[in-house]
Amino acid sequence: MNKKIIGVICAVEAEKEAFFKRYKSYANVKIYDLTFYLFNIKNIDVIMVKCGTGKINATRATQVLIDKFNIDIIINYGTAGGLEKSISYGDVIIAKSCVQFDADCSVLGVPKGKFDEDDELYIKTDDKVLEYVKNKLDFLNYNVKYENIATFDQFIIDKAFNENIYNEFGAVCADMESVAIAITAKRCKIPFVIIRVITNILEDKDPINSYERLKHEMSEKCIDVFEQLI
Numbered sequence: 001m002n003k004k005i006i007g008v009i010c011a012v013e014a015e016k017e018a019f020f021k022r023y024k025s026y027a028n029v030k031i032y033d034l035t036f037y038l039f040n041i042k043n044i045d046v047i048m049v050k051c052g053t054g055k056i057n058a059t060r061a062t063q064v065l066i067d068k069f070n071i072d073i074i075i076n077y078g079t080a081g082g083l084e085k086s087i088s089y090g091d092v093i094i095a096k097s098c099v100q101f102d103a104d105c106s107v108l109g110v111p112k113g114k115f116d117e118d119d120e121l122y123i124k125t126d127d128k129v130l131e132y133v134k135n136k137l138d139f140l141n142y143n144v145k146y147e148n149i150a151t152f153d154q155f156i157i158d159k160a161f162n163e164n165i166y167n168e169f170g171a172v173c174a175d176m177e178s179v180a181i182a183i184t185a186k187r188c189k190i191p192f193v194i195i196r197v198i199t200n201i202l203e204d205k206d207p208i209n210s211y212e213r214l215k216h217e218m219s220e221k222c223i224d225v226f227e228q229l230i
Contacts, residue, residue: 004072006230007065007190008048010219011058011177015078016050018219022227031064044230047071051177054153055100058177062184073129073191075229076181077222079215080173080196081207083150083166087173087198089210090218092144092225094133095194097122098179099169102152113169122148123182129191133229140228142221147172149196151179157207173198193229197221 010016025037025048039046047069051061058076065071080093087093099113099122106112113121130146137144150171156162165171178194185192197218200207 005045005047005070007069007071007074008046008226009051009058009061009065009074009076009177009181010048010222011051011053011078011175012215013050014215015219015222016048018216018223019048019226021220022223029068031068034061034064036065036069042230046230054176055151055180058180059184062181063188066185066188066190071190073193074181074185075193075195075226076178077195077219077226078175078177078197079199079211079218079222080149080175081156081162081211082173082198082201083162084172085202087145087201088143089198089201089214090143090221091198092137092140092142092221093149093173093196093198094130094137094144094146095125095149095178095182095196096130096146097124098149098151098182098194099123099171100152100179100183101150101165101169101171101174102154123179123186125182125193126191129193133193136229137225140225142225144225145172149178149194150174151176155208155211157204159202162202195222195225197225
């Protein structure tokens with residue numbers, strides 16, 4: 001990535017552990033209650049933070065990362081649940097856009113997914129960044145898809161509810177952080193890449209068990225994708 005300073009965000013401990021399993025941090029900086037870990041990977045400066053679960057935590061960590069470390073791009077990685085029947089365990093989803101499913105001011109005449117009429121419904125990944133990612137991942141032997149991702153602050157296990165998200169917004173998977181990171185980065189004019197690997201699927205009989213069983217393996221798969229990009 002041409003010697004840029006890369007900001008990396010994950011949400012939970014399993015995702016952080018996967019990063020530390022691959023790379024060694026040489027220092028860390030504590031800001032408020034957030035710890036930012038410094039790495040040099042392939043002669044590129046990388047600042048990594050575990051933000052915690054949910055949109056508020058993700059927004060806060062993203063803003064501090066941008067304000068304090070002069071980063072050039074954000075890469076956010078983690079796991080997600082499938083919302084569409086063709087999405088399978090271990091699929092790699094790169095966000096071409098993110099949508100905030102649980103934003104609902106429709107009683108005020110504002111389209112669902114927005115808080116204000118002037119808000120963007122889909123927060124899009126920059127076209128040049130997406131082209132770069134596609135070129136890099138062409139050589140990765142994983143099932144990579146470029147799709148819309150929905151974000152909302154719930155772990156939903158109801159199949160009909162999840163199908164509705166896909167039908168309404170065209171999002172093939174869901175998480176709890178993507179759109180918050182995307183909105184914050186975009187408003188600060190920082191390009192971003194969102195990587196998700198699927199741990200539980202639409203037809204899952206026990207999605208919570210699938211997530212717990214696969215979260216470490218799929219987090220490590222996220223790092224395979226990250227490594228291909230830098």
